[in-house]
Amino acid sequence: MNTRTRKFDAILLLFALLAIAYPVAGSGLFQPPETRVADMTFAGPNFEGAEAQGIMAQVEGLQLQDPSLTSSYTSPVIEAPIPFNALFPQWIADVPAGTGMSIAVRTGTENGRWSDWYPVEENHDWTRPEDPDVVGTMITVSAEDIVHRYVQYSIGFSRYDGQATPLLKELHFTFIDSTAGPTMGEMVAQQQALDASQPRTFAAEGVAPNKFAKPAVISRQVWCTDPDCNYSNGLEYEPVTHLILHHTVSSNSSSDWPAVVRAIWKFHTYSRGWGDIGYNYLADRNGVIYEGHLGGDDVIGTHASAANRGSMALSLIGTFTLPDDSPPGIQPPQPMLEAAANLFAWKADQKGINVYDAGRLPNMTWGLPKLMGHRDVYGGTNTECPGEQAYRLLPWLRDAVAQRLGYQSPYVYIDETSSNFKRSNNSWHEGPAGCGNNGHSYYTWSVTDPNASTNWGEWTLAVPQEGVYKLEVYAPYCTTGRSETDGARYIVTHANGSSTVTISHDDNIGLWMSLGEFPLRADGSGKLRLTDLTSTDDGRGVWFDAVRLRRTDGALPPQMPTITPEQPTADLWLTNRTIAFNWLVGNGGGVERTWLQVATDPGFTNMVVDLNWAGLVQTYTHTFTQDFAELYWRVVVKTATTQVVASPSKFAIDTTGPVTAVHGYYILGWNGKQVVAWGGQDNLSGIANYKIEYRAADEANWTTWLASTAATTAMFTPPNPALVYEFRSQGVDHLGNAEPAHAVADLNTLQAKPLPHAIMLPVIMK
Known part of the structure; x- marks a missing residue:
């Protein structure tokens, strides 16, 4: 069946x-009598016994008596016009902001048994915006008593010093006997x-x-x-x-x-x-x-x-x-x-x-x-x-x-309370009173200044199988006191890259909004990101609630290869001209040809290496014939349907040391001090430091004077002023390449130049 x-x-x-x-x-069919109804109203001075305990009854109604800040009043026992099984309180009151008014009611039987005091709150279902009065909580008689005959009410007022008093203008009871x-x-x-x-x-x-x-x-x-x-x-x-x-x-x-x-x-x-x-x-x-x-x-x-x-x-x-x-x-x-x-x-x-x-x-x-x-x-x-x-x-x-109904939703739902959602650690608002899909939502306020953007959320688009999915987002209708953004900017990361979709929350509030159809893998790589940054408005609601996905009939496009350069790494200086190039190709099953290209410029207009192989290749070793201060390398792969070009990666080759020389020996005329000057050049990685040596002209061995210095001048005191001394330099670049030691001296003290004027000293000391 x-x-x-x-x-x-x-x-x-x-x-x-x-x-x-x-x-x-x-x-037979039972035909009972009609339901009975009766009313009682308390207003102005006729509030029973209301002159006591800091509360007074005036023509306007029941209110606090100065200087009272809090007080309560309990009425005498009141006999209802009819026996009743239901009581409906209603009232008209002015309750200024920051003040309070409470109402409680209890009901009793003919023989004096009373119910508990029942707090009366506004029944929003039964109070319409245009109504002059407020309808309170419906009070029903306990199961064992069937009907009650008496009622008693209690009024409580509160305010801060200096505030106006709450005013109860009218309290109305509707008694109903529907037991017949x-x-x-x-x-x-x-x-x-x-x-x-x-x-x-x-x-x-x-x-x-x-x-x-x-x-x-x-x-x-x-x-x-x-x-x-x-x-x-x-x-x-x-x-x-x-x-x-x-x-x-x-x-x-x-x-x-x-x-x-x-x-x-x-x-x-x-x-x-x-x-x-x-x-x-x-x-x-x-x-x-x-x-x-x-x-x-x-x-x-x-x-x-x-x-x-x-x-x-x-x-x-x-x-x-x-x-x-x-x-x-x-x-x-x-x-x-x-x-x-x-x-x-x-x-x-x-x-x-x-x-x-x-x-x-x-x-x-x-x-x-x-x-x-x-x-x-x-x-x-x-x-x-x-x-x-x-x-x-x-x-x-x-x-x-x-x-x-045997209904299975075609959608995969991803809530913002699930493990597939993450958000920034900033201040967030939540939908009031559980407002939102499945009882919750986050929101923040829009900004147009990128420097002021702090809030972001990201959903992982976890789908059960790969395919093309329709992606929808939800912005709930929640009362926040402001309107919603017109420029919610979503970034979808999918199998073909990423897409940006901008949509108005304000025009679609309370509805599911389609962002389009996207190819997604079943590996959790699909992402949806939303931030508070818009180009349309400031201070308006941006909503982070559930998203949902429904698979369509569209076929998933072939997976694009990805190329990750591994060696040499970006901005690397190499001291060997034989270099092993390594790269990783993802989704490379369909690769038909692979290229390795090396050029002296990032636009690859001057290539020094341009090699290609059939199929997928992920490593190659090449020996260069010279050093280069700037090289760029990249890999290109081609499938049956597309060609993927990797971003270029910069490197350099420096296998030689600098060229240096001691080029000056000066005697200062005003004090007789002697200054040695040296220098050099390295057009690749640059000179890091110098080694300066000296010896007497008749000696074979060199003595280290300055072992490692970045300076290019220094005062020299001859060990024996009667002897002639020779000097030589050796430079080291930033990669540690050292200049070969000079076989002969660069300069000796017989080549000294006198400097009679002190003003020439700064030129020497540069």
């Missing part, structure tokens, strides 16, 4: 199990009766037999007890392209989840004036799914502002923030998660939604993930919905949907 057909058959099995778990109270409805067992019986009278088929679901069947859903006809549930006016439709996960920010324990759904419907429909429950579907902790907004497929709900049109919303009943958050939350139970995966899989299959992709909605100019949390609509700010513990499970939920 087709697995998708079995999913459709599982609907009846789920209802059968629910019928066992929730016994039916009676026979069918039990779960009764609803299951009614749903079974409805399904039996209207058999559910693939045709009725509007899907083909090979599609994923819609999971079991408790219809509005069953759970809603109010005649207004069946209105038909004002419905709008838009094909669904996106799936959004919410949470109701309500109690995580209840004995009557349908009553919670009815309470939400009553509050959304009447108290908020939305005309219906905002979500398309809701799911309780047992995995039971409830139909939400009336209208069926593609109906537009009220749950995510501009993202309402084109989306389907599922709200998890409860609070799924972190345990230490206010209010504290839990992790969504597994039956609830399985229900979410089944519902989203059905809709994704029906509408062809790729839950790993992103796209634009009709009323939005930026892109959003196809399966997302409510907070993603606002770029990670404005709301924590669906709670951190649910939001962290979105990657699991996407995988679970794909597994149910």
Whole structure:
């Protein structure tokens, strides 16, 4: 049997199990009375007992009394107008920046048993930007009590010295009693009766037999007890392209989840004036799914502002923030998660939604993930919905949907949190509240000055097999207070070299952007690099998030040979004219001919060696007939389709010593001092030092006077002024090549030249 057909058959099995778990109270279709609602408002001086403890009530509302900086107020016990199982706080307040206001509520029974104090936070799902008031956390009665009769609230204010006081203008409570409805067992019986009278088929679901069947859903006809549930006016439709996960920010324990759904419907429909429950579907902790907004497929709900049109919303009943958050939350139970995966899989299959992709909605100019949390609509700010513990499970939920549909993504994804991404050790920003693909992203600010560029990131394009791949990058829609760069400059290193692609993050924010198709090896040599340097703007967002690759049908081009010169190394001076040339050729299997070329200029217009061989050659020894102060060598290889020329490498040959001589002997007329002068030349590596020797004219052996000197003059004192002395020099170059010792003297003291004037001394001493 087709697995998708079995999913459709599982609907009846789920209802059968629910019928066992929730016994039916009676026979026939149960018709309960309507849900009841009542309101209480506290404003101005009528805040109960608010004159105490540094807080005062005035016409404007409840506020701190000078000079108090912090204070709290707890109201008297208040009897509600009706017994209630759900309480919805709402308020209007001015809370200046840097000040604080907190609200807590507890509820009690007729016999005086009280709940814990429950911190009330803003419910962003239920507060629209145009609303004058703020909707707080929905408070539900504990499972064992069913309904409560009393309420008590506590207000806390805080500010710094010199600041204005927070002002609570109005506090409003909506009490709802939605307990007068069918039990779960009764609803299951009614749903079974409805399904039996209207058999559910693939045709009725509007899907083909090979599609994923819609999971079991408790219809509005069953759970809603109010005649207004069946209105038909004002419905709008838009094909669904996106799936959004919410949470109701309500109690995580209840004995009557349908009553919670009815309470939400009553509050959304009447108290908020939305005309219906905002979500398309809701799911309780047992995995039971409830139909939400009336209208069926593609109906537009009220749950995510501009993202309402084109989306389907599922709200998890409860609070799924972190345990230490206010209010504290839990992790969504597994039956609830399985229900979410089944519902989203059905809709994704029906509408062809790729839950790993992103796209634009009709009323939005930026892109959003196809399966997302409510907070993603606002770029990670404005709301924590669906709670951190649910939001962290979105990657699991996407995988679970794909597994149910047998979908295997053709893409290889490389996250910026993986080992295949590295970045500079500089200051980085991260997307707010987990904003980014799979709950994370990095960003920095663009610069146009190369000297100010500090941030870079590099992805290793690890592909499972070599081939041509389409490369896409993602820049998430995240609220940072600034726009994005128009000049993100990506450098792709691939099998044919490197390519630079510049793309606008601002024009494509929230979308996957194609950089093109590139040949890649499976050895990790492919790289993608992005920096903060642009040529378009300063101080705008540059995003470093996931990248993905999809292999195309393009054939990988032949691998280009690479040439690495090894010996002689660059700028090397050699003292031997017989030289062993060595080079390494990578990817050399297709080389048909190899050239070795040596020239006296980098343009190779005056070549002294030009040899070639058939096939691949990687070494050759050559003997030169002379020394060279400057030579360049390179290797050229040719394949059937291309020719590769290596970059030239410079070297030189110097095998001979310098030519030097002692050329002057001077006597200074004013003091009788004697000066010896010498010099020479070496047109290759240059003279490093001189050795100067002397001897008496009648002696055979030479005496070293200066063993190693870079000077070219020195004062000489004859050992015996009555004798004639001879001099000779020997030069050594920078490679250690020594000049042959002179067989005869260069000069003797009989050749002395008198210098009667001191002004000539600097000429000698140069």
